[in-house]
Amino acid sequence: MPSVLLLGAGSDMAVALARKFASEKFDIQLAGRNTSALEPMKLDLQVRYGIKASVHAFDAQDYNSHASFFSQLPEVPAVTICVFGYLGDQEKAQQNWLEASRIIETNYTGAVSILNIISQQYAQSGNGTIIGISSVAGERGRQSNYLYGSAKAGFTAYLSGLRNRLFKYNVHVLSVLPGFVDTQMTQHLTLPPLLTAQPEAVANSIYKAFKSKKNVLYVKWHWKYIMLIIKLIPEAIFKKLSL
Secondary structure, three states, X not given: OOEEXXXXXXXXXXXHHHHHHHHOOOEEEEEEOOHHHHHXXXXXXXXXXXXXXXXXXXXXXXXXXXXHHHHOOOOOOOEEEEOOOOOOOHHHXXXXXXXXXXXXXXXXXXXXXXHHHHHHHHHHHOOOEEEEEOOHHHOOOOOOOHXXXXXXXXXXXXXXXXXHHHHHHOOEEEEEEOOEEOOHHHOOOOOOHHHEEOXXXXXXXXXXXXXXXXXXXXXXXXXXXXXXXXXXXXXXXXXXXXO
């Protein structure tokens, strides 16, 4: 049975993804910092779906541990999903480098560190799928979240380049730009219902995109055109807007 590695398995989106792939008979490898919190999910997946599940300690910012983390997995996963992220506090990050660096390192540097290792393995074996959860916030910098947005912009560009490099090795890379998702990370925000997806809907869309080998997925189609309009606003006008 093929397996799926979920990097950042404690998030609401990761839980939905684990259940979706387990329901399709994939074994699940759950990776995150709080391994004790992942144990109940492991047991639930095993009982509910009759698959194998395992828990592994992983810290996106502990770069020196990434190679050994991946080498010690019970098997090379057929699919790797990079789910972890950190929205952070924009205003705090403008004054506090520790907050700014956490946003950058979690959303970009940590993802690049582990995916560089995994992509090399996939290229050598000639198969595999990498799914990266990026964000529409990376489409254009806005004053309300430009640190988070810039890190996600870098991650989106990284995934694009990785897809371009790995195509000849039969490795598929899917970039996911969900838009607003109703999760713990966004619970303090007032989100527009029409543009907000539930984690289960995101997981279903990602699975369909994975099966069809789609390259870029906007979970709610509206976002593709909203961001196109935003990107087309002239800079002379855009810089005056409060976004």
